[in-house]
Amino acid sequence: MKKIILASGSPRRKEILEQFGITFEIKKGNIEEKINTEEKPEQIAMSLAFEKAIAVSKECEKGEIVIGADTIVVKNEILGKPQNSEEALNMLKLLEDDIHYVITGFAVIETGTYNKFVSFEKTKVKMKSLTDEVIKRYIDTGEVWDKAGSYAIQGKGAAFIEWIYGDYFNVVGLPISRLQSIFSKHFDFELI
Numbered sequence: 001m002k003k004i005i006l007a008s009g010s011p012r013r014k015e016i017l018e019q020f021g022i023t024f025e026i027k028k029g030n031i032e033e034k035i036n037t038e039e040k041p042e043q044i045a046m047s048l049a050f051e052k053a054i055a056v057s058k059e060c061e062k063g064e065i066v067i068g069a070d071t072i073v074v075k076n077e078i079l080g081k082p083q084n085s086e087e088a089l090n091m092l093k094l095l096e097d098d099i100h101y102v103i104t105g106f107a108v109i110e111t112g113t114y115n116k117f118v119s120f121e122k123t124k125v126k127m128k129s130l131t132d133e134v135i136k137r138y139i140d141t142g143e144v145w146d147k148a149g150s151y152a153i154q155g156k157g158a159a160f161i162e163w164i165y166g167d168y169f170n171v172v173g174l175p176i177s178r179l180q181s182i183f184s185k186h187f188d189f190e191l192i
Helices: 011-019 043-059 085-095 133-140 156-160 166-174 175-187
Strands: 004-006 065-074 098-111 116-127 161-165
Touching: 004 011, 004 098, 011 166, 043 116, 043 175, 065 133, 085 098, 085 133, 098 175, 116 166, 116 175, 133 156, 156 161, 166 175
Parallel strands: 004 065
Antiparallel strands: 065 098, 098 116, 116 161
């Protein structure tokens, strides 16, 4: 069995892989996340995922498989992780009572080979109407920190989601179904 390396410090991605019984190691891909606003959001997410995977693959042995991922939230603009309560409030006010998209770019690299695959998954999300009071209470829970778009669908933020169209795990941070297909087709390896 090939060794899998997750190039991410995200607790959500770690939990997804563990939930499916996948054996892996974590090596965080420390890169400077530069966003080129002239690129499409899908290109940005894939580029950041690839940069993370490449950075980690340089520390790996030949034949190890590295997974890099980057998740962004998009509604007219890319919404990153909030830096303070005001940013979190503004993001959630922008998202509430409307549709937005969650895009996860991912890269899979088999080190020491030319076997590389980069793609993305996109999920459409409709958030309910929220009052400022509800948003402020949610911010006070602390769940908004380190979350693109300032919410966690796998946590208390689930109460704000009216519906999603697409992959739930993509919104959490790792489209496991797509990864399984890619591993099977391009790496002759079954994740599960």
